[in-house]
Amino acid sequence: MNTINNSRRQFIKNAGALAIGSTLPISLVELAFADSSENFTFAYISDSHIQQIKGNRFVRNWDRGLIRAVAETNLLTPKPDFVIFGGDLAQLGSKPELDHGAEMLSALQGKVHHVMGEHDYYLDLGEYWEKLFGPQFYSFDHKGVHFIVLNSIRTYDDWTYKRWPTNEQRMLEMAGLDNPNGSPFMVGEQQRQWLLTDLAKVNKNTPVVVFSHSPLQKIYKGWNFWTEDADQIQALLKPFKKVSVIYGHVHQIQYNQIGNISFNSVMATAWPWPYPQSYAQAEQYLPKLTVPMNRADPFFERDATGWQFINVANGNVDLQYTLYNNTSRLVHFNPKTKRPEDAAYQPENARILPQSHF
Amino acid sequence: MRHLLLPTLGLLTLIICTQSEIASANPQSAGTANEDKLLGLPPVPTPANNLQSPAKIELGDKLFHDKRFSIDGTVSCANCHNDQLAFTDGLPVSVGHHGLTGTRNAPTVLNSAYSPRQFWDGREPDLEGQSKQPLVNPVEHGLPNHEPVLQIVRTDSYYQTAFQSVFGVSAAKVTIDHVAKAIASFERTLVAGNSPFDRYYFKGQTDALTEAQQRGFQLFIGQGRCVSCHTIEQDHALFSDGRFHNIGIGINQIQQDVPRLASAFLEAKSKGGEVDVMVLTDKKSSELGRFAVTDELSQIGAFKTPTLRNIALTAPYMHDGSLKTLKEVMDHYNNGGATKPGDHVNDFLSGGIRPLNLIDSQLDDLVEFMNALTSDQYAVTKSANSSQAAN
Numbered sequence: 001m002n003t004i005n006n007s008r009r010q011f012i013k014n015a016g017a018l019a020i021g022s023t024l025p026i027s028l029v030e031l032a033f034a035d036s037s038e039n040f041t042f043a044y045i046s047d048s049h050i051q052q053i054k055g056n057r058f059v060r061n062w063d064r065g066l067i068r069a070v071a072e073t074n075l076l077t078p079k080p081d082f083v084i085f086g087g088d089l090a091q092l093g094s095k096p097e098l099d100h101g102a103e104m105l106s107a108l109q110g111k112v113h114h115v116m117g118e119h120d121y122y123l124d125l126g127e128y129w130e131k132l133f134g135p136q137f138y139s140f141d142h143k144g145v146h147f148i149v150l151n152s153i154r155t156y157d158d159w160t161y162k163r164w165p166t167n168e169q170r171m172l173e174m175a176g177l178d179n180p181n182g183s184p185f186m187v188g189e190q191q192r193q194w195l196l197t198d199l200a201k202v203n204k205n206t207p208v209v210v211f212s213h214s215p216l217q218k219i220y221k222g223w224n225f226w227t228e229d230a231d232q233i234q235a236l237l238k239p240f241k242k243v244s245v246i247y248g249h250v251h252q253i254q255y256n257q258i259g260n261i262s263f264n265s266v267m268a269t270a271w272p273w274p275y276p277q278s279y280a281q282a283e284q285y286l287p288k289l290t291v292p293m294n295r296a297d298p299f300f301e302r303d304a305t306g307w308q309f310i311n312v313a314n315g316n317v318d319l320q321y322t323l324y325n326n327t328s329r330l331v332h333f334n335p336k337t338k339r340p341e342d343a344a345y346q347p348e349n350a351r352i353l354p355q356s357h358f
Numbered sequence: 359m360r361h362l363l364l365p366t367l368g369l370l371t372l373i374i375c376t377q378s379e380i381a382s383a384n385p386q387s388a389g390t391a392n393e394d395k396l397l398g399l400p401p402v403p404t405p406a407n408n409l410q411s412p413a414k415i416e417l418g419d420k421l422f423h424d425k426r427f428s429i430d431g432t433v434s435c436a437n438c439h440n441d442q443l444a445f446t447d448g449l450p451v452s453v454g455h456h457g458l459t460g461t462r463n464a465p466t467v468l469n470s471a472y473s474p475r476q477f478w479d480g481r482e483p484d485l486e487g488q489s490k491q492p493l494v495n496p497v498e499h500g501l502p503n504h505e506p507v508l509q510i511v512r513t514d515s516y517y518q519t520a521f522q523s524v525f526g527v528s529a530a531k532v533t534i535d536h537v538a539k540a541i542a543s544f545e546r547t548l549v550a551g552n553s554p555f556d557r558y559y560f561k562g563q564t565d566a567l568t569e570a571q572q573r574g575f576q577l578f579i580g581q582g583r584c585v586s587c588h589t590i591e592q593d594h595a596l597f598s599d600g601r602f603h604n605i606g607i608g609i610n611q612i613q614q615d616v617p618r619l620a621s622a623f624l625e626a627k628s629k630g631g632e633v634d635v636m637v638l639t640d641k642k643s644s645e646l647g648r649f650a651v652t653d654e655l656s657q658i659g660a661f662k663t664p665t666l667r668n669i670a671l672t673a674p675y676m677h678d679g680s681l682k683t684l685k686e687v688m689d690h691y692n693n694g695g696a697t698k699p700g701d702h703v704n705d706f707l708s709g710g711i712r713p714l715n716l717i718d719s720q721l722d723d724l725v726e727f728m729n730a731l732t733s734d735q736y737a738v739t740k741s742a743n744s745s746q747a748a749n
Contacts, residue, residue: 060694060712071705072655077621299586301709302656324656324709 039313040143043073046086046248046307047268049119050101058100061301062091065269066104069307072322074109080309081142083108086248086266087117087153087213093171095128102132113140117213117248118153118185118224122171125160126151137191139198145207145312148198150191152212152227152247155183178222185214186228195236207242207315215247217256217263223273225250237261242315251305252293253321255331257339264319264331264340272296272304290342291329291352300325395549395735398556400594402471402546408486408539410546417520418544421537427493427507429500430455435492435541438464444671444736445548450679454498461637461644463679466672468736469665471546474600478661478677481633481651485542490534491634498638504534511537550668550733551594558730559595567730574727577720582691584724586710587663597666597731602657603708606695607676608645609659613704615642616658623650644678658706668736670729684728688721 048066051059073083085105090097098120105112114133116126126136136151154160155174164170173181187195202208210216216233219225227233237243243261251268252275272293296304302324311318316333319340323329330343345351396402404410421427425434438452439445445467447453452464462478470476476488492498493507501507511517512529521532524540555575557566567575579585588597612619623643626636633651637644644650648657661677675681681690681697690697694713695704716724 061709064707064709067705068707071616075617075620075655299710301712303709322655 039311040081041076041078041309041311043076043080043083043309044086044246044266044307044319045069045073045083045105045269046115046266047088047117047251047270048101048104049088049091049268049270050097050104051091052094052096052100056096058097059091062270063100063104065302065305066101067107068302069269070104070107073307073309074107076309079110082111082113084211084246085112085114086211086246087115088119088248088268088270089114089117090120092168092175093120093123093129098128098132113147113149113211115149115211115213115248116151116153118174119171121151121153122160122174123167137194143312145209145315146202148195148208148210150187150195150210150212150216150233152187152214152216153185153224153249154188154191155186155228159183177224182224184221184226184228185224187212187216187233188229192229192232192236195233199236199240202240204239205241207312208237208240208244209312209317210237210243210245212245212247214249215254215263215265216245216261217258219250219254234258234261244317246310246317246319253291253329253331255319255340255342262317262333262340264317266308266319267306267321267323269305269307290345294326297325394552395733396551398551398553398560398595399469399472399549400596402549404546405484405486408542410543411524413520414524414540414543415547416544417517417524418540418542420516420520421511421541422544424510426510427499427501428455433499435489438492438498439467444468444668446672448673450674452498454492454495455500458497458500460495460497461639461641462677463674465664466668467545467548468550468733469548469596469667471549472596472665473598473662475662477634479633479637479648479651480602480662485545486535486538489538489541489545495634495638504537507537508532508534550735552734553667553732554730555727556595559590560593568726570723570726571730573720574723574725574730577716577724578727581716581720582714582724583710584691588666598663600663602648602660602662603710604647604657604659604704604706605661605711606659606690606703606707607661607680607697608678609647609704609706610696610701612642612645613702616646616704616706619643619646620649620658624653647677655706659704660708666728667731668733670732671736684725685721688716688724692716692721 045066048069049062050066051062053059073080089101089105114129116129116136120126120129130136137149139146139148141147160170164173173179174183176182199208210233212227214227215225216227216230218227218230237245238260240260245261245263246266247263248266248268250265251271251273252265253267254263254265256263274295275289275292294304303326304323306321306323308319308321311320316335318330318332321329321331327344329345331340332343333339334341422435422439425432425437427434433455438447440447447464449464451462452460454460465478471485474483476482476485477491482488482491490504494501494503511521511532517532518529521527521529521536525532525536527536554566554571557563558572558575577584578588579590587599587601587603589595589599590597609616619642623636623646627633627650637646637650645659648660648662649655651657669675669684673682673684675684675687681687686697691711692714693699693701695707695711696702
């Protein structure tokens with residue numbers, strides 16, 4: 001961290017301009033020195049779960065989480081190049097929920113790219129969401145990086161189309177955890193074909209960043225911390241030199257490296273989930289934990305929630321987590337070990353306990 | 359009752375011990391019912407490098423009331439922390455030299471000895487650090503630096519003798535830190551517990567509170583959720599968690615300016631701007647609250663939880679003195695951080711602030727409970743004030 005502080009001071013000295021607190025990400029400061037013009041940042045807000053109570057009444061806590069993340073994202077200086085919303089904007093996929101969420105997101109300055117979450121999808125299979133935010137899967141290029149957005153929360157057609165008497169029930173079944181009536185998430189054949197075609201146009205040295213709602217790795221099936229065809233997606237991404245997958249859904253900080261692919265999760269603005277490890281009634285494959293999620297203090301509604309800004313440097317992603325009533329965390333790609341690591345808590349002797357404000 | 363007799367007795371013994379130390383050390387409190395003065399309060403925390411002594415406290419008292427420590431010879435600490443007004447000034451925001459006004463309401467010095475951080479934004483960790491800032495703030499005492507204070511204490515014969523006997527330093531060697539230590543020592547004697555609430559809660563005197571006050575107390579720890587920040591412990595009550603919260607005061611009105619203000623503030627700070635000067639001379643920057651000190655996003659618009667002890671004596675309320683009565687304060691909280699129902703609530707509001715759905719009579723009960731937090735020794739101040747107002 002000393003080098004970062006030094007570069008901060010140096011930056012202030014050289015530029016004579018801004019002092020950089022938590023308002024301005026440290027990664028952005030380093031960016032100011034970077035030789036490469038292809039380094040940039042974007043912000044990532046996810047899992048707001050806007051929930052209608054009745055009429056124009058919505059769950060206040062979830063509203064406040066999104067409102068706050070949006071307002072803070074707008075304070076970033078320099079401005080992030082774009083913002084990703086990582087899915088689960090709504091709780092039960094209804095028009096009022098999606099409209100209300102979209103209205104709060106409209107305060108964001110700059111371009112917003114959307115990822116589909118299961119809570120947005122299973123009422124009308126994304127029909128209204130598409131009207132608001134565009135296609136369910138797509139790709140775009142930005143400053144030398146190829147970005148891909150997948151809808152990773154689809155499932156077997158039989159479950160989706162033939163099982164449920166009403167769309168509402170289908171939505172409710174998929175919204176539950178440990179639900180024996182649930183079904184595993186998957187990207188599916190249609191998108192895998194599209195992905196194959198899309199990737200065929202991309203040079204293997206081009207850094208690839210994939211956004212999905214569910215992890216494109218298998219962690220814990222009971223909570224759908226899982227994508228059924230993750231192995232096939234990973235195989236499609238294998239030929240590329242630098243690949244990062246960033247996912248929501250898990251409402252906690254996770255990171256992992258599988259082959260050439262770095263995995264990072266993002267925080268929710270609504271509420272935290274515990275680690276499946278604390279609920280090990282079934283097999284789970286969570287990568288080694290550094291700092292388990294703290295148990296939220298009920299007084300601080302925003303405790304154990306957050307949002308993040310992401311520095312893309314030399315094609316790798318570094319995630320800076322803004323955590324309320326807690327110390328911010330940085331999970332960055334370590335070029336020596338070639339995997340994502342927690343900047344402060346990675347060494348065994350630097351670990352801290354969960355369930356307290358850290 | 360929620361406490362056992364034995365721990366209570368133990369606590370009382372502790373309190374009496376601590377008290378007798380302070381009582382004997384504090385000439386001001388001689389002749390009052392010292393035994394109970396600290397009922398409901400923990401022992402006064404005293405830093406190891408600034409222990410209490412009667413002579414030091416007396417010196418601090420003199421310094422606290424000395425108007426010469428200002429650019430025009432009119433401002434002492436006691437101007438804004440007036441002994442007769444429960445160590446506040448009764449004004450929305452404080453008035454310094456030449457009638458200049460700052461941006462913040464003078465907090466009472468009473469029980470500030472217990473606060474883990476000083477000032478509304480906590481920019482100083484202790485009373486020693488706090489006491490040095492107003493002297494050189496352009497809208498308070500207005501001195502260019504601490505030299506004029508030192509010139510006075512080095513040449514005044516009373517101070518020469520006093521600093522020599524208290525700190526063992528010759529006049530030439532007195533520093534502003536000696537001055538600060540003496541003032542802080544005096545302030546550590548300005549502690550007051552023993553309110554009707556304390557007798558009700560810690561002594562089990564059920565008739566110490568009126569029925570309305572008892573209802574108010576139940577709301578305070580229940581539906582009103584007040585106790586989440588204005589804390590009550592098993593054996594004492596400071597009525598403050600010492601933390602910083604955005605409760606929708608001040609910041610609600612400048613929400614749209616925050617992006618500009620925040621970056622301009624950080625820029626000014628990086629160029630050497632003094633936080634205390636910037637926040638007391640610019641109303642809008644003042645509303646950034648604790649963010650101005652820590653640069654942390656989660657502290658935008660957040661201010662320190664003040665104690666509620668003697669709150670009935672310290673109107674007007676909030677960090678900017680914008681609310682005149684305790685009823686207005688209750689309304690603000692009941693609206694979920696909006697002074698008027700339907701006012702826009704700022705985006706950075708603290709999670710603990712939410713609509714309470716209390717009805718008017720419940721708000722009245724809460725106000726009544728606030729009236730039960732006045733220490734006996736200052737209840738006199740209150741009646742003197744009200745008779746003054748009546749005249």
